[in-house]
Amino acid sequence: xxxxxxxxxxxxxxxxxxxxxxxxxxxxxxxxxxxxxxxxxxxxxxxxxxxxxxxxxxxxxxxxxxxxxxxxxxxxxxxxxxxxxxxxxxxxxxxxxxxxxxxxxxxxxxxxxxxxxxxxxxxxxxxxxxxxxxxxxxxxxxxxxxxxxxxxxxxxxxxxxxxxxxxxxxxxxxxxxxxxxxxxxxxxxxxxxxxxxxxxxxxxxxxxxxxxxxxxxxxxxxxxxxxxxxxxxxxxxxxxxxxxxxxxxxxxxxxxxxxxxxxxxxxxxxxxxxxxxxxxxxxxxxxxxxxxxxxxxxxxxxxxxxxxxxxxxxxxxxxxxxxxxxxxxxxxxxxxxxxxxxxxxxxxxxxxxxxxxxxxxxxxxxxxxxxxxxxxxxxxxxxxxxxxxxxx
Amino acid sequence: xxxxxxxxxxxxxxxxxxxxxxxxxxxxxxxxxxxxxxxxxxxxxxxxxxxxxxxxxxxxxxxxxxxxxxxxxxxxxxxxxxxxxxxxxxxxxxxxxxxxxxxxxxxxxxxxxxxxxxxxxxxxxxxxxxxxxxxxxxxxxxxxxxxxxxxxxxxxxxxxxxxxxxxxxxxxxxxxxxxxxxxxxxxxxxxxxxxxxxxxxxxxxxxxxxxxxxxxxxxxxxxxxxxxxxxxxxxxxxxxxxxxxxxxxxxxxxxxxxxxxxxxxxxxxxxxxxxxxxxxxxxxxxxxxxxxxxxxxxxxxxxxxxxxxxxxxxxxxxxxxxxxxxxxxxxxxxxxxxxxxxxxxxxxxxxxxxxxxxxxxxxxxxxxxx
Numbered sequence: 067x068x069x070x071x072x073x074x075x076x077x078x079x080x081x082x083x084x085x086x087x088x089x090x091x092x093x094x095x096x097x098x099x100x101x102x103x104x105x106x107x108x109x110x111x112x113x114x115x116x117x118x119x120x121x122x123x124x125x126x127x128x129x130x131x132x133x134x135x136x137x138x139x140x141x142x143x144x145x146x147x148x149x150x151x152x153x154x155x156x157x158x159x160x161x162x163x164x165x166x167x168x169x170x171x172x173x174x175x176x177x178x179x180x181x182x183x184x185x186x187x188x189x190x191x192x193x194x195x196x197x198x199x200x201x202x203x204x205x206x207x208x209x210x211x212x213x214x215x216x217x218x219x220x221x222x223x224x225x226x227x228x229x230x231x232x233x234x235x236x237x238x239x240x241x242x243x244x245x246x247x248x249x250x251x252x253x254x255x256x257x258x259x260x261x262x263x264x265x266x267x268x269x270x271x272x273x274x275x276x277x278x279x280x281x282x283x284x285x286x287x288x289x290x291x292x293x294x295x296x297x298x299x300x301x302x303x304x305x306x307x308x309x310x311x312x313x314x315x316x317x318x319x320x321x322x323x324x325x326x327x328x329x330x331x332x333x334x335x336x337x338x339x340x341x342x343x344x345x346x347x348x349x350x351x352x353x354x355x356x357x358x359x360x361x362x363x364x365x366x367x368x369x370x371x372x373x374x375x376x377x378x379x380x381x382x383x384x385x386x387x388x389x390x391x392x393x394x395x396x397x398x399x400x401x402x403x404x405x406x407x408x409x410x411x412x413x414x415x416x417x418x419x420x421x422x423x424x425x426x427x428x429x430x431x432x433x434x435x436x437x438x439x440x441x442x443x444x445x446x447x448x449x450x451x452x453x454x455x456x457x458x
Numbered sequence: 459x460x461x462x463x464x465x466x467x468x469x470x471x472x473x474x475x476x477x478x479x480x481x482x483x484x485x486x487x488x489x490x491x492x493x494x495x496x497x498x499x500x501x502x503x504x505x506x507x508x509x510x511x512x513x514x515x516x517x518x519x520x521x522x523x524x525x526x527x528x529x530x531x532x533x534x535x536x537x538x539x540x541x542x543x544x545x546x547x548x549x550x551x552x553x554x555x556x557x558x559x560x561x562x563x564x565x566x567x568x569x570x571x572x573x574x575x576x577x578x579x580x581x582x583x584x585x586x587x588x589x590x591x592x593x594x595x596x597x598x599x600x601x602x603x604x605x606x607x608x609x610x611x612x613x614x615x616x617x618x619x620x621x622x623x624x625x626x627x628x629x630x631x632x633x634x635x636x637x638x639x640x641x642x643x644x645x646x647x648x649x650x651x652x653x654x655x656x657x658x659x660x661x662x663x664x665x666x667x668x669x670x671x672x673x674x675x676x677x678x679x680x681x682x683x684x685x686x687x688x689x690x691x692x693x694x695x696x697x698x699x700x701x702x703x704x705x706x707x708x709x710x711x712x713x714x715x716x717x718x719x720x721x722x723x724x725x726x727x728x729x730x731x732x733x734x735x736x737x738x739x740x741x742x743x744x745x746x747x748x749x750x751x752x753x754x755x756x757x758x759x760x761x762x763x764x765x766x767x768x769x770x771x772x773x774x775x776x777x778x779x780x781x782x783x784x785x786x787x788x789x790x791x792x793x794x795x796x797x798x799x800x801x802x803x804x805x806x807x808x809x810x811x812x813x814x815x816x817x818x819x820x821x822x823x824x825x826x827x828x
Contacts, residue, residue: 161535161552166775329770330715337716337770344767365720394719402768 068099069107075114083125084117085132086146087159088172094151101319103244105351112183128178132171138164153297184411191416192353193455197232198343198403199358200423201251204393208428211393212421214401217432221442225425229255231445232356232420236261238458244316244350249342251335251360262317262352263310264342266335266360269321272308273332274376276325280332299326320345335360336392340399344406351412354456357403359396364388404432418455420448489748489789491809492703492739494732495542496725496755497586498711499772499779503762504725505755506783513725516733517753517785524751524787525826529799532757532780536772539589541756541802542706546583546593548806548819557589560596566806567600569815570702578602579698584691586683586708593704601704604666606690607683633674661697669693684709684724688731692738699744702813706756707731713759713769721769736787750791750812750827752805754784790828800824 068076075081081089096102096110120128139162146155159165200211208219236246237258246261257263266273276299283298304312304321311317324345330337336359343357363385378385400421407413418437422429429448431439439451496505504510506526511518534544537555544551546565553559567581574580581601583594588608594601669689684707691705709724732753739745761778762768772779784800790812803821810817812827 157555160537160555161540163550163552165535169775329767330717333715334717340716341767362717388719391717391719394722395717398718398762398769401762405763 068096069111071111072096072114075118078118080114080118082148085129085136086141086148087136087155087168088129088132088175090146090148090151090155093149098319101316103316103320103350104242105244106349109183112186113179116179116182128175131174132168135164135168135171139168153294187411188414191412193457194353194413194417195235195420195452195456196354196403196407196417197228197356197420197422198400199228199232199356200396200421200426201359201361201392202424202426203361203387203389204396204423205389206393208423208426208430211397211423211426212400212430214397215404215421215430215432217419217421217430219428219430220439220448222427222429222448223442223444225427226422226429227445228356228358228422228424231422231449232452233258234449235452235456235458236354236356238453238456242353245353247343247346247350247352247355248358249339249346249355250358251339252358254358255356262346262350264321264324266338269304269309269325272304272321273325275305275308276302277332277376302326320349334362336362336395336399340402343403347403347406347410347413351410359392359399361387361389362392362395364391418452420452488701489750489812489814490699490701490703490745491812492705492735492749492751493545493805493809494705494735494751494753495545495707496710496728496753497538497542497706497708498724499538499713499757499759500710500725500728500755500782501759501761501769501778502782503778504722504769513722514729515726516729516736520733520736520787521785523793524785525791525793526795527784527786527800527824528795528797530754530782530784530801530804531799532782532802534802536757536775536779538587538711538756539593542585542590542593542704545754545756545802545805546704547596548803548810548817548821550803550820555589557587557592560592562596563819564596564598565594565600566809566813566815566817567594567702567704568596568598569810569817570813571599573815574701574813576701580700581702582691582694582698582700583704583706584687584694585704585706586687587706590706593706601702604690604694606669606686607708609670610683610686633670665693665697666690682709682724682727684728684731688734691735695738695742695745702809705735714771716767716770718769739788747789749788750809751787752784752808753787754802754805755782758782786824786827792826794826796824796826 081093092110092114099107102110117125139159145158159168162168204211233255236248241260244262247264248255248257248261249264250266252267253265279299279302280295283295300322302322304318306312309321311321324338324342325331327341327345329341331341332338339357339359343355346352346355364387366381366383366385404419407417407419415434418434419432420429421432431437437451437455439448443451502510505514505517506521532541532544534540534550535552535555539555539557540551540553543553543561543565546567547561547563548566549563551561551563553562567583570576571578571581578599579602581594583590583601583603585593585603585605586607588605590605591603594603669692670686672693673686673689687705687707691703694700695703707728709727710721712724713721736751739749739751757772758779758781759769759772760767760774761776784805801821803819804824805821807817807819807821807823808827811823817823
């Protein structure tokens, strides 16, 4: 059941006035309203309220290019029913000779809408904090750990300890729903009450069931590619015994989507952490997020070819950690996470980013100028500065 | 239950029909073309950009000897099958992304065989992904398509299922299953190849088995599908000396797993294997001096700034996904560089021209290669 405000816009015929490809996509997005985050609810309401309030001439002009692309693409009532967005339509778009033009048309529309929505968001801005924590085992020092980031290295009086220096912040004050997150590779930190916690290791039972499911569907049912597979696996929801997310419809669907996104999240711990963090930022817009990476294992000869098989079962060779490979992987993931935050108005100019490694006596800060921390800080000073920044 | 034909298909090995026992007749002196793709997709950033050269030492060293096209564009659908199908047909393909449809226009393999009266052993495609089983033909006799990695996967699955001894940790176990699958496929499936000529059929089987043995017993732990692709390609070159060959490497698609280090390792491995393929050309008298090699990425991958999660995917259609390079080596490829944009569809027209095949397509022959 979608919000009354949005339903009123639908009843008013707004979605019929918008070009078919645009309206159908969003209609599909809001269809599962009960599994969307509050931030997504707010976004859709603001977006369609903005469209509804546009003067007719401006509204028509905004969609002129997209309408022209749809005509060229051959979009019509028959191949594009207004109320359902199917895989056939995804396929239609992807394989159409005018796809690039259509995509540019959509981008152009958002280049006009986003600044208006962003300005509104920025007006209601508040301080935010993100910590990206590396495991202690990485074979490099602080001089090489964050080479792709431009920030300020700070010296710590004592080795960095997430549990001591960061976790207490998450427990302070009262957290709004889905506003504080911990995404981690292993069960390193216990989440305070009210904090969303996703943990790759803890999801093992669910991951293995999904992997078996993928393998079965692909091998026994001759499925026609990943998209059809995605539809089949959409119903494989997390079960109560497989993780706390099962008791929350929004987090259950979020966890399922993260694990089945086709980005290696089922297979590699750090890919899970990166993608879950990116998706949390994109969708839930938390005010505090801690992402904790782990060490990836080496790929085993032969059995690694069986992508969705349990490597521990299929290969008797003991798993070996790949610390150097992990370092190279994370070097790319740090900026991917940071830049995801920076895409959204909620985070620009008011977010403190802390990049740290367990046990290391240096960290990297990317922060607004008014966040102050001495060049050499004690752990308590770091925590205090963050607490002050977050006004907790 | 699988039919024998299904079983053979599952093993990933398909060989075009119309094979005659006496068909293999090396035609020394004639021009040969080998198209090598960095399948799975690789970005400029990790290859021929200044920072990327460290990942491709062999290609970087070969580049001054060949003709380098700085701007080779994939303007089609950014899926694997459509990208490679565009390369071999010369027309942008918009068919099923997963190979459930053949290319929508004739492949250069078919035109070559028809116009040059080339035998079934004269055109091969050594590929990786199962969906590529139909890459060799749009409907008429085209290339033999061999999918070594699929064969390897079947063998590994079988070893795991049997759970004997050290399982996949024992190379002999894997080798036995590889050979067994190959043998069962050829001896039992009753294909056209079997009916057409048992003698040649055994020749093919022996050739592929030999490649498997070299792979399994190589000096390094055989972990890569691409290494097997190389060994099979080399053995096919040594035994059948095809005039038109597509070698589609694939390991770098591991990028989808989200491990940048594994992606870089795969690129470096493919670079090494392309170098070894070039060494084979230089040492094999049936190829040396008469072979043009066209090396290019099948597609790129999303840029680091992209919302689709950077190198992990190839969905965005941004420049990092579409703009790549092409390196022409060997006969007819004068040393030099071209800035002018060229396209993936130009490859088929170029190959056709070199092989004396009359050809029309969206793509045009690259004039710098004669």
